[in-house]
Amino acid sequence: MSSDAPVVSAVDVHKSFGSNKVLKGIDIDVSAGEVVTVLGPSGSGKSTFLRCINQLEEIDSGAIFVDGEQMGYELRGERLYHLPDSAVRRQRRKIGMVFQHFNLFPHMTALQNVVEAPIGIHGRDKTEAREEAMELLRRIGLAEKANSYPRQLSGGQQQRVAIARALAIKPQLLLFDEPTSALDPELVGEVLATMRDLAEGGLTMLVVTHEISFAREAAHRVVFMDGGVVVEDGKPDDVLNDPQHARTRQFLNRFI
Template sequence: MNAPINMPPLVQARNVHKSFESLEVLKGIDLDVAPGEVVVILGPSGSGKSTFLRCINHLESINRGSIEVDGEQIGYRLNKGRLVRLSNHAIALQRRKIGMVFQQFNLYPHMTALQNVIEAPIGIHGESRRQATENAMALLDRVGLSAKADNYPRQLSGGQQQRVAIARALAIKPKLMLFDEPTSALDPELVGEVLATMRDLAKQGLTMIVVTHEIGFAREAADRVVFMDGGKVVEQGKPEDVIGNPQHPRTRSFLSRFI
């Protein structure tokens, strides 16, 4: 991990609760993520992993608690102890520091790889086309796809599309990258190329929170593994501890299916 010593957390979640009508999905999540840290969240389906990730980016609103990114409360301001939602414009400005990669690639089908990557820098961040194109080509090269810049998504494999999606998320120069099961929609033989790209990002010191079932990636690339179940953090620690010697029975039961 490349986190500076004694730096405040880049992400600070406190007592985060989220319900969908009568279903309580998150039941008081506390989690800090240091600058430069790679945190992998493991857990069974329905444990609240993806919901928590979406709350960090305010794609889902929380019911109680707080989430701060880079010292700024996301989606809300506190007024006399109560959460008051920010305007859509203010939330959009906050999201400029957070990149997110989803299970589905969500590329614009009518745009080339290059056009997909430059869309946000030009349309939202006001970069010149020349500067955005220069940066986008560097990013496509970084994910091994500079030769595919003029290809449309239908001309790319699933793994290539997901790597374009990673380049697109990086194009806004985020301080934090969120990955929501980025390999779950890929054929098994394509998973490796996406994970290799993510390993490279981790080595370069990018702060990352990754929801995945890829235990090998967690073991190799994570600074910390967090195991969630039933809307709570059950266990967390270094990969060699949580994966190699889990303490909680629920963690042991889950990992026994993979190891």
């Protein structure tokens, strides 16, 4: 892992929806090449935190930096100003995101889904983008499904195409929002195998998941969140095998 400045730095991040305080001062750094898994019960703020990183949700206070650039804001003199939508879209180009429910375009083939952003948003050469997309599909074991539509793919195959789509923009950071929770149990393994391959390849990843096995085998760090705060943050062996907080122990006991 790199010793340079963090790829992600969240500083005292707060987020509320009406009177519901979802994030209550999140401080997390993710270094280049680091794989960080975020565990916690439903409603703990995990997914909201990811969405704030990618500016799908606007934070109320604090700051989030990706590759040293503050997301959603620009400092002019001594004041912060909201960035226009065009600038936010530019910031998002460095971040890939894999959602719980795949979000593939149903009218596009697997190949078309993967090349859509590189061509339509990044303005890449069509031939080059298609070649790179096919290589990504080969990498995830789905080259033979390039011309298949989402309805012709299993849930696991759809999620692997979604991963290839996120990789196609060559992100500096890849976010996973519970990528296996919508899958039948027998399909979870193929998606986790793809994610382990990415982790071994040195990609910077922040993964919200309930898959303890992935956290144990592939993560450099495990963060446990509850009630909108970080309760524990440490090496997988430490957090999973010897948690220091009673709430962490109570949560992990459900998986033993």
